[in-house]
Amino acid sequence: MMLFNLNLPLYIHIFLLGFILIDHPAVALPNFGVTAVREQFSKAFASWSLPFPSSSTSIEKRAQTLSGVNYNPNGTAFLWLPDVEYSGKTFFDTWDFFEGDDPTHGTVHFVNRSFAEDNGLISFNEQDGTVVMKADDFTTLPMGVNRSSVRISSQQLYTTGLFILDLRRAPWGCAIWPAFWTLGVGPTWPQNGEIDILEGVHDNEHNQIAFHTNPGCMYDPNATFTGTIPGDPSEANRTNCDASARQNSGCDVVEWSQASYGPFFEQQGGGVLAMKWDENDISVWSFFRAAVPTDITAGTPNPSTWGLPSARLMNTMCDIPNFFANHTIVFDITFCGDWAGNSYATTNCPGTCLERLMDPANFVNATWSINSLKVYRKELLSGNPQPSSSSYDYDRRVAFRVILPLVAALIFTFY
Structure with a gap:
């Protein structure tokens, strides 16, 4: 019954006193007046800081509070x-626009950027905040005439990094080949x-990941990943990433998920593609x-918690x-x-690939819609931080600084 007849000022004083005593055990109990409690209250909060990172916090201190601590082998x-x-x-301000014909004979x-902007091939969607790149989906063309489209490459070059692309939608459809x-x-x-x-053609439902190199780079047969290496298992060069070994195919992996490419990917609201590249391996997730x-x-990305990647190229x-080395990012x-041209006859797509290109209505799905592309750099930490202990310390401090004073206040109020 005492709970409903609490003297609120006394309750508050006892709560604060319990709070203070946890962090400041030297505080004298006789200083129990309103002024004394108010003074100690200010002192307690002046020194109360939960372990969240700030701009001035060192990387080592952040390692104790963030969940994204990773470990090398x-x-x-x-x-x-x-x-x-x-x-x-400002997405396009740090990209170069490739102008001309396609090196892969598309x-x-x-x-160029000016043409793309003037004709709506690139834009920023004010309603959903996405960056849009698309092919010409409004011009009727004679047979064999090239259709306008966009290819961009980042001005900044990268050697290693964690690349995370958040997509609303990616291009797909007969005759279409995005990457x-x-x-x-x-x-x-x-x-x-x-x-x-991310790469595919036509109405494929599975993303195809690939690595292309000079001679001397191969998949490690002991590497674990969820994708499937296509082709005949007896093929000698099936796991050879040398571009010249398999007619420029490199070493490729087909993702198992139907949500990794094409119409089903779009129906799911898009998703995220991530590529981790360091000295140990190159891995791709979707x-x-x-x-x-x-x-x-x-x-605070932590690839070690994401499970097996779709593809992994090991340094072994x-x-x-x-x-x-020195990679530019390309869309x-x-x-x-x-x-897409050489495989067209093997699909259920109508007519021929060149016939397909004539009608602009066939390219309404030839669109990139990008939420963001974030690149992270690898920062080594001194010492050997243990992320699990930080969460324990945080929980313990919350318990001692909030829960126990509250319990103490209730006990003193009842008794």
Whole structure:
């Protein structure tokens, strides 16, 4: 019954006193007046700081509070820290527009930024905040004439990093061949390697990941990943990433999930593609919208918690620093060409690939809609931080600083 007849000022004083005593056990009990409690209250809060990172906090201190601590195979700890974000109205300001014909022989003409802006091939969607790149879906063309489209490459070059692409939708459809990839800048291809992160043709439902290198790089047969290496298992060069070994195919992996490419990916609200590249391996994951890990959403990515990747190229049979360097990030949408053109007859698509290109209505789905592309850099940590202990310390401090004073106040009030 005493609970309903509490003397609220006394209750508050006791609560605060319990709070103070937990952090300041030297506080004298006789100082129990309103003024004394108010003074001690201010002192207590002046020194009360839960372990959340601030801009001035060192990387080592942050490692104790963030959930994104990662570990190399040798046990050294590191964080993936934000490096560059591409999003919003300024997205295209740090990209170069490739202008001209397609090196992979697509029936396409890649246009410059001015043409793309004037004709609506690139834009920023004010309603949903997405960046849009699309093919010409409004011009009727004669047979064999190239359709206008966009290919862009980042001005900044990368050697290693964690690349996280959040997509609302990706291009798909008969005759359409989109790709999100990274390309090593060098005198000859593929001297510094190529990594195809998202790629497909026609109405495919499975993303195809690939690595292209100079001779000497292969998949490790002991590497674990969820994708499937296509082709006959007896094929000698099936796991060889040498671009010249399999007619420029490199070593490719087909994802198992139908939500990784095409119409089903779009129906799920898109999703996230992630590529981790360091000295140990290059791994690719894809997540449809409902399966995106919370650490990605929170901006503290920890690939070690994501499960097996869709594809993984290990340094055990491929000297990654030797085969991959100085990559630009590329988005493009092409048509027909070496892959989509040569495979067109094997699909259920109507007519021929060149006939398909004539009608602009066939390209309403040839659109990239991008929420963001974030690049993280690897930052090594000194010492050997243990992330699990930080969460324990946080919970313990909350208990001692909030819950126990409250319990003490209730006990003193009742008795």
